[in-house]
Amino acid sequence: MKLSHIAISLVAAAALTTTGGAFAGGGHGHNHGGHDKEAEQEERTAESTGKVHSIAEDGSSVVLEHGPIPALRWPAMTMELALADPSLAEGLEVGAQVHFVLHQTGATDYKIISIEPAHDH
Numbered sequence: 001m002k003l004s005h006i007a008i009s010l011v012a013a014a015a016l017t018t019t020g021g022a023f024a025g026g027g028h029g030h031n032h033g034g035h036d037k038e039a040e041q042e043e044r045t046a047e048s049t050g051k052v053h054s055i056a057e058d059g060s061s062v063v064l065e066h067g068p069i070p071a072l073r074w075p076a077m078t079m080e081l082a083l084a085d086p087s088l089a090e091g092l093e094v095g096a097q098v099h100f101v102l103h104q105t106g107a108t109d110y111k112i113i114s115i116e117p118a119h120d121h
């Protein structure tokens with residue numbers, strides 16, 4: 001009797017697991033893989049180093065001369081990048097080498113969420 005009880009418990013547990021999986025899968029349908037990909041892109045971040053060309057007076061953006069960013073398939077370039085918070089501009093100096101982290105906020109929109117002087121290695 002004891003063994004059969006264990007067997008029944010295992011079957012019940014397996015059934016619960018299967019039901020749970022089917023339920024979760026049903027909620028997202030066949031696009032589950034697509035959803036994952038989308039979520040990945042929405043939360044995409046990339047980091048690189050660059051040199052500060054200029055800093056907007058209101059701290060809303062900086063122009064950086066950055067190196068290639070393979071994660072985004074960006075070549076090296078000089079470009080203006082929005083700062084997620086004006087306080088990020090504090091302590092930045094034109095001409096300084098910086099290490100920065102970008103967060104993708106839209107299909108082609110990126111914001112700097114972290115920027116600090118690059119460490120000498």
Ligand SMILES: [Cu+2]
Binds near residue numbers: 066074
């Ligand atoms: Cu760029």
